[in-house]
Amino acid sequence: MRYTSLPLVLLFMTTITRAQLHPLPASPREARVDTIHGIPIADPYRWLEDDHDPKVMQWVAMQRERTETYLATIPFRDALRARLAQLYDYTKFSMPNRHKDLTFFRKQTGTQNHSVLYMQKKGGDPVVLLDPNTWSKDGTIGLDSYDASEDNRYLSYMRTEAGSDWREIHVMDLRTKRYLGDVIKWVKASGVSWWKDGFYYSRYDAPVAGTSELSGVNRGQKIYYHTVGTKQEDDKLVYEDPNEPLQFNGCWVPEESNLLLRWASKGSERGSRIFVRHVDRPQEAWHTLFSSTDDQLDIVGVHRDVVYGATTQGAPRGRIVRFTGPLDALKMETVVEQGEHPIVGIGMAGGKLFVIRMIDVHHEVTIYDLNGKRTGTVTLPGLGTVGGFGGRHDDTTIYYSYTSYTYPTTTFEYDLRTGTSKVWKKAEAQFDPGQFTARQVFVTSKDGTRVPMFLLHRKDFVADGTAPTVLYGYGGFNISQTPAFNPLLVAWLEQGGVYAIANLRGGGEYGEPWHDAGTKLKKQNVFDDAIACAQWLIDQRITTTPRLAINGRSNGGLLVGALMTQRPDLFGVAVPEVGVLDMLRYHLFTIGWNWASDYGTVADEKEFKALLAYSPLHNLRPNVDYPATMVMTADHDDRVVPAHSFKFAAMLQHVYAGQRPMLMRVETKSGHGAVNVSTMLDGMADKFAFMWQQMGFVPRYQNR
Known part of the structure; x- marks a missing residue:
């Protein structure tokens, strides 16, 4: 059974236009200009970097009120939040x-x-x-x-x-x-x-x-x-x-x-x-x-x-x-x-080495003795992600975890004497794997590179161009996006939606060469990979631009900012979460200096010009029809400070003159990740609700 949106006449009854939103809070523009390598760089919203300034606090409070007013009108928001809580309600x-x-x-x-x-x-x-x-x-x-x-x-x-x-x-x-x-x-x-x-x-x-x-x-x-x-x-x-x-x-x-x-x-x-x-x-x-x-x-x-x-x-x-x-x-x-395949993990226990390798974005485990002699493999339930395999030298049993997009996280006990595994604890999630599927496709990027992407959807999915679709990516710091079960995605998939995870360069999916190909002067490769994946979703009639959302967190938030400024025509919705969005000043806050190995710095002229070319804050332009956007951040994020999101949202609201909402959602008493389960569920509900609303899709449940 497939689910489609309700007639557009019902949608128009519940959609708020930009003109109907609360007025934008005043965002004074200062005449602040830095000259870097001879190039003048305007920074009119630098005052938003001071998180102790009462003016900033008031500005944030008004942005929060404006966003909450919008979200509160979405007729299925509360029911979606309840459904997410239901999906998460199992013992882990x-x-x-x-x-x-x-x-x-x-x-x-x-x-x-x-x-x-x-x-x-x-x-x-x-x-x-x-x-x-x-x-x-x-x-x-x-x-x-x-x-x-x-x-x-x-x-x-x-x-x-x-x-x-x-x-x-x-x-x-x-x-x-x-x-x-x-x-x-x-x-x-x-x-x-x-x-x-x-x-x-x-x-x-x-x-x-x-x-x-x-x-x-x-x-x-x-x-x-x-x-x-x-x-x-x-x-x-x-x-x-x-x-x-x-x-x-x-x-x-x-x-x-x-x-x-x-x-x-x-x-x-x-x-x-x-x-x-x-x-x-x-x-x-x-x-x-x-x-x-x-x-x-x-x-x-x-x-x-x-x-x-x-x-x-x-x-x-x-x-x-x-x-x-x-x-x-x-x-x-x-x-x-x-x-042939990159080593992505290693465990040591009972006089054995457990070597985890990545093969086309899934793990396999090979066992060696301490002299390097291969003694066996660990049989896994399928193509997924593992962790663990550590212990003491006298251990005869150890633990490891396994998960995939359709296999809830399970802990196994492995017997080193017999080479067999048995379940220690299995998550009894409210999930029927018979209803959903995860399939891997390969997309050709701009320079001919073969880029993996996973598609999650119902088994009865039909590619007719109408599916509400999220494209999620990260692409950085040698971090791989491997298969892992997330019960909250069921809320999207059961409505007939598609969730796509792109394995972009900059990650660790194919070892250090794959990582290096998405860093510093080659960072544009990451964005080209994601653009190719988005275009593939449209060309294959998975979805259309109005029903395609781009989403990512942290370095993935940078991805969203870069894509919505480089190819705003590809996406109907953009949701950058706790994103690195000011690439010329990221190194000046908390531990931002530690990211220079991936991004480069403004001190190097070539790296500065590369950063300026894609920095989301510095590439927002007037008279551009940007996708509906909800910038998400948190007031206690001291890893990617909220100033990135504050400045980006202020600039976006300044340059955009269309009718789509440009919102900023600020979580309080929370950081780079959700501070607790309740906060996590609130954020996911608001994100999915905003996406559906802007896509013109109404799920089959409404608030009661």
Whole structure:
């Protein structure tokens, strides 16, 4: 059965035109001009970068009111929100983390705002350890990562508030379940690594008075060691590099090892720099394990003082290596040679290496011994995405997860002795895989490159050009868009819609060459790939321009901004979410400097001209018929600061003179990702409702 829109006469009764919207808030244009490499760059809305300015706060409040007024008139908005909640209402489990005789896992019941952390002793029943649903009335304080000490006496855990990337580390005594008084502040982009009665972590100095903790540049990350039961100001400084303030610094003590591994990462480099010393010899000099500005090394573990990892050095699709010998004379040797398909993950447990490779955007897992001899494969349920495969050297069973677009996330227990898997926990989603299908197509891009794209739709779908369609993409930072189950997409698909996921260059779908082909001076390839995918959807009569929406988050928000400015004629709707939209100033906020390896910087003249050519903010023009647009952001997003969206929305509203709505939706007390389930459902409902409304499509349910 197929679903089509109601007669247009009904649509006209519920659609608000631009003229009927609340008046636009005043957006004063300042005469601010920068000259970069001899080119004048106007920046009339720079005042919107100051998130503490009362004028900015008032402007945002008026934008929010205007958008809410529009969305409240959509007759199916509330029913859609209820349907999304219904689809999300099932029990979800994380993959378990076994630590000696204790197993930790998270469980989320129905539409709980946050998952609950459980602990289970060997042979015992699970007990609640941490329930972040009790930490705040509005659900804006959540649990991030957690780590048990080597002796299972303590648990460190990170709390996050209002979606910010800042973290607080707290400590619990696992014997008494008592919260200790340890509180570590100003932690960002850090893990926790236990050693003896304390742990290593990375943090920044507290923001200087008068600067914004949510938008100021993060400089000078330092590594500290904290002893349980002491104050943060007494923590021991382990490492800092005053000469390199714009880099990440971290360290790790691998399990069952006497080594301390330290890594440093500069935003202008793609490569890895990793150093090592004995953890119990603090006066020992750091020895270089690996150092490259371009090649990467991901450490998987240490076995008998031999360090194992995967590198792209001399192998753009990856090879497995190990480092042997004394620390002052380490030698790298190949364990598993580069293959036809890129290595995208590696696990180590029970004396085995589990190597995950990507084949046309799905995973396969091959098992090797520690000398590189192939000993088998892991049989998976289908063409999908896996994770996990880590453990201790004496483990005989380990866990991994599997998911696909039509296979809800399931955790399996793998027996290393028999080579067999059994289900540990399976998500019982309200989803009938017999009704839907996911198929892969390949689209030819502008330069002839073959670009994969997945299409999700009902099995009875007929390509007649009427389907409401979303094209989603990312295309950056070596991040692959692999198949994963999302119950909320069912709300779109069951109405006869199509959801298309484009695997654009800039991602990691075909290894480092695929990533590199979508960066810096080659970033336009990403947009050309997406344009080709959009045109394919139209040419194949999947949809038409009025019913085609472009959507993406973060770097994907940049994709949306670039596509709607380069090819506004292709799309009926555009929804950039938490997007990087001012490409000439992205590096001046929080950790934006870390993106230079993908984007380039204005300091380099060639890179500046490339950035200017596609920067969404700087390519909005008057007298252009842009698609209906809802810019989505959040007031506590300190990764891609909301100033990107504020300035883009102000400029779009200034240049556009047509009848389509140009809205900005600002989530409060939320960050780069939804702060909780309720916020996530609200955002998805508003996004889908806006898209349907602008496409002239009315779903079969209405508000009651």
